[in-house]
Amino acid sequence: MSVQGLPPIRTEANALNTNGAQQRSGSPHQSMLLRMLFRSAVRRRGRVVTALSAMVVAAAVTTAVLNLYADVQAKLGTEFRSYGANIIVVAKEGMPLPADALQVVESALEGRGIAVPFAYVVARTSDGHSVVVAGTDFDRIRRLDRWWKVSAWPATSGEVLVGRRAAAVVNPQSGHFELSFQGHAIKLTSAGFLETGAGEDSRIYMPLGDFVKWTGVQPSTIEVAATGSTKEISAVLRKLEDALPTADVRPVRQIVEGEANVLNKTRATLLAASVLIILTAALCVLATLTGWVFDRRRDFAIMKALGASQRLINGFFATQAAAIGVAGALLGFAVGIGVASWIGRVNFHAPVTPRFVVLPLVLAGSVVVALLAAVLPIGLLRRVQPANILRGE
């Protein structure tokens, strides 16, 4: 046969003639049906491969898009955490934070976020200016406030970070300066300058240990960056309120609401895009499979001419289509997971976790589209006399 993989009539007709249903007395229809399904898949590899690949591509694209859609909240949530704290714990007026407040916050977070303690006093410089000094944990703050522009982070005890505006007051040109708080003087070395464009520029930051030794003032504020969805963050918020009844726990509305807003818009756009893509993929499958079934109208006519019932023919084509749908969906799911995790790495620098919840969706969708694609042309063919098809009209 010069035409690749397309020698339909004779082969299938032969199969029908030599292994007629009468010879199989047990369950003639079933074993015959299986045989026909199998042989038609093997004999007409070309067309089956085309239909199957359309199915695989559609299922893969759908899987990838659904996976990304489900994961984008977590991925963007991580990006949004670079905006810094979304919860603030402040001591109520006249009451210090409990000594173990930081541990309590850490245990409420369960490792899903960062908490940074802050203590503040107003100190005096050697020439009588007032300046706010904050004691904090530099290792934590580097992870929380990634936008801080710092010329050099303090490495050892006694070194401090001087805000851009505060620098004008303390004159740390030589690198050393002196501050006093309630009569206690301390000599400090400036490690670097801090620039944020906000209130931090007017402060001097020093390690919490040095700060407490010098002033005796304990942390009064804990800034918390909790990761997770809006629901998870409000759960953390409630937990903190219960665990720290003597403190004020409040969300940073500016951050929380801004985040919710951007996330909702992004998800809505993504949803619209996903729907468009999935519809196009379904259209692609529909076009290919319809062509595939239509192309087999001779098989259809022969089966009919040999006395097959309409139900049997419908079943035959529907089973084939469904088989292609299932096989395509499974293969496509695997490919789609791969694509999604590649996109995750390229765009978010973190893999997208495979969601197996998507599988039944993709599977059901594929089978439905495949069946639809098979049923449409059969409906058209039913009206045609088999003789006409066989005559090539």
Added chain:
Amino acid sequence: MFFRMVYESFRRQKRRKLLAGVAVTLGVAVATAMIGVATDIGDKISRELRSYGANLVVTPQEDTVDVEIGGVNLKPPSDGAFLNEADLPKIKEIFWRNNIVGFAPMLPVNVKVGGPSDTKVVTLLGTYFSKRLKSGTQEFVTGVRITNPWWKVQGSWPDDNSNEVLLGERLAAKLHRRPGDRIDVNGRELRIAGILSTGSNEDEGIVAPLAVAQQIVGKPGAVRRIYVSALTKPEDAFARRDPKSLSPADLERWSCSPYAQSIAYQLQGAIPHSRAEQIRQVAQNEGTVLSRIKGLMLLLTVAALFASALAVSAAMATAIFERRHEVGLMKALGADNATVASLFFAEATLLAILGGLIGFAGGALLARKIGLAVFASEITIQPVLLPVILAIAVAVTFAGSAAAILRAVRFDPVFALRGEA
């Protein structure tokens, strides 16, 4: 003869052509809509990111250090330098004025509230709520309602020209005041229009029209700082260069990119004796979030283009495969492969252009709908895209048909005519 054959083929095979045409149209529509959304998403999301608040701040040049803990200013308010309120409209006169979403001047003042028995010192913040300003012939509205969209008011927002104030919710709870009540501030009676909830330091204080704060501090026209909310381009290495060290050509390129830095530089030039800088918490992070979302949409657009290309090729392949007999007949009558192929390609081109035109219009409509539904503002498709989209449609239709045409051309006419192909 050639044209007649193409024409006849369209006339006779209406249903087949319609199917292929619908596939091309839908494919092009999806591609157009996705390209439209992807090209506009940066602008749209960057507007949404403005809900994080101002990304630039303008302060007096000789501003001294703030002594402030937890929102309570410990420094006498008359200290230090001020900006001039009369200079504010100049913000809307800079080159990047259309990128300025809004701005809000701030004048914090320490005031005493309550009766003679229980006086409390709190911060009163003078600002614009939604003030109508004029610069040249252009009128615009600006204030905290635009720059700080997370501020919630129970009751009503005060008018900018009134003596009404907003009371922070924590302060209101302490003083047991409700909207409509009156409050004694430094001996003057002010009406509480609403209770303000911001989730930050303003909850402990009072927010008043700028003029009220100026009267209290006794400095008409004084502004301590201005928060500016601007649409900016994510920072890159070029943005971080110092404008003073740039060559004239580079400086022009630098000023003509809406970086936070270059807008700050222009603001500084527009407002006398001022210093403008980016609020790094907001400005720096905008870039990362924006580039992630843009990247995601770009990848999805590629996926959409791929899916529509496949749908178009599948439809074309099916349509051509149907016509093996015709090919057999043509070849039997002496047509060579090139003639047959060119006939099919001409048909494909016609389909692609027709489908492409309708699809482009449909896609533009779709993009508009998505824009309105998600961002409440339109996404317009540049007409420049039309030739690009049409070229893509033709290329995809060609590519999709090529394999099928090749196969059709290779048919042995004998088999085709006998009906065995």
